[in-house]
Amino acid sequence: MRVLYPEVNEKKVSNLLTLKGKDIVVVGLQPWYYHVGSNCKDIASRLAEHNRVLYVNKPLNRKTWVSKTKDEGVQLHYDLVKESGNKVEKIKKNMWQFFPASVIESINWLPSTSVFKKINYVNNKRFAKDIESAIKELGFKDIILFNDNDIFNGYYLKELLSPSLYVYYCRDYLRGYDYWKKHCDTLEPELIEKADVVVTNSEYYANYCSSYNASSYYIGQGCNTRLFNADTAYEMPVDLKNIPYPIIGYTGVLDIERLDEEIIAAIALQYSNANIVLVGPEEENFLKSKLHNYSNIHFLGRKKLQELPAYVNAFDVCINPQVKNEITKGNYPLKIDEYLSMGKAVVATRTEAMRMFEPFTYLSDSPAEFADLIEKALTEDNDKLRTERIVFAGSHTWEKSVEKLSAIINKYLS
Incomplete structure (x- = not known):
């Protein structure tokens, strides 16, 4: 365009x-x-x-x-x-x-x-x-x-x-x-x-x-790269200590108008041996989501901004499972920069605003593809990719x- x-x-x-x-x-x-x-x-x-x-x-x-x-x-x-x-x-x-x-x-x-x-x-x-x-x-x-x-x-x-x-x-x-x-x-x-x-x-x-x-x-x-810094030694958050790896994580507001619960459900079903951790406040429309019925999906609630890097650091893969609509189409996803600044592998919904991130993330067009890309993100992750992500996020x-x-x-x- x-x-x-x-x-x-x-x-x-x-x-x-x-x-x-x-x-x-x-x-x-x-x-x-x-x-x-x-x-x-x-x-x-x-x-x-x-x-x-x-x-x-x-x-x-x-x-x-x-x-x-x-x-x-x-x-x-x-x-x-x-x-x-x-x-x-x-x-x-x-x-x-x-x-x-x-x-x-x-x-x-x-x-x-x-x-x-x-x-x-x-x-x-x-x-x-x-x-x-x-x-x-x-x-x-x-x-x-x-x-x-x-x-x-x-x-x-x-x-x-x-x-x-x-x-x-x-x-x-x-x-x-x-x-x-x-x-x-x-x-x-x-x-x-x-x-x-x-x-x-x-x-x-x-x-x-x-x-x-x-x-x-x-x-x-x-992006606050001083806060979201991969070189910092973070302590494991207390409410993550009893959640087994691998951990697939999201940080941000939980809102049905922004997040695709079908994608998150598909991940939970395909990776029954993994745990999905959602960190952030729930909007009223999300409280009744079917995702609360999955044993491997964990809702950890609102955290202070200063606490978020420790959670991101603990994630094996970070996700942004957006629903495709007018709200998300052009919305700049700040959390992607925060994930990348920590060197994390990221899987996200493909939107207009995500095009600039494509060389450094895995972009999905469907719930099934999203779940498949998580496996790819886990297996391909290496030091070279982590460094490239950090450098890219540091330019913002x-x-x-x-x-x-x-x-x-x-x-x-x-």
Whole structure:
């Protein structure tokens, strides 16, 4: 597929690769207090090396506010703002997280998108007012607003906050999800169109966004190779010690809209002498999966990001058994870089976004082929292949991605 978005001329912008002395406000789908990694958190952390960054946690909605059961992070947000209102908390030098106090209405159930937009404007006004209080408290001026894929909460923020530059970061095809698609089919194209700049983590998304905004750029994807490091001596996680080898492992959210349970079932049946280990939180739609009935499939639950390398290190083969749909087609699979950075053999579903990984992974087109490729991955693995995987993953750094982002922002601010 021909990439239609404009390229950044690296020779011309070599002196612009570092963004310095700016005040940046980051909004997005994932709060800072969630103990899982995210592109946005990595980007924000690196931007804070030379700029001041306010990382805004998403506002609590009415449904969450009145719920009697809240997860740990949300409970923290709830307790803080209930006690003292808006809360700014320092993360590190030049970087703060913000807990907005306003409660937004839960309106995604509305059948009419036009009605949704009107009430969403009220929600955005509440959110923007909170953000303005944090901006004032920190003394931020001429802010750059970076929106990490938050279509609803970020829809009117350009108009309400009047940033010097509004950057929309597209890293997921939210229109493919049941929750989002009702209103996203209208709102995301409109949001992309009105953004000053759009950046993406996959070429597929850059092409998608360029149909609505010519100022759409692919900035690549980073991987924390210092954390996922094959040279580190890892202790065996306690909950793996009693699981016999060989271990076929997956790390990440368990979600029926993303993972193909037929592939995982086929692996469990074909390799009855092996154990499949799934590390990550389960979405509600996965809790009722038939995979819970297999004795050689183990669900180890959510782990902190810092714990994941020890699990990956213990796997004989790493897998990413994605279902093929609009969501996964162009989605950059960060976990593949993390697996490869550890030198691991990887078997994955063949998607548009996986094409660049083909020389270093085993790509499958069916559940049966996926199971067969695991055997190939086990038997072919050697030191030469492990080294090649590590070198390839090492070329995908957050430093390079943020350099591209910085060059683009500098270009549009000049």
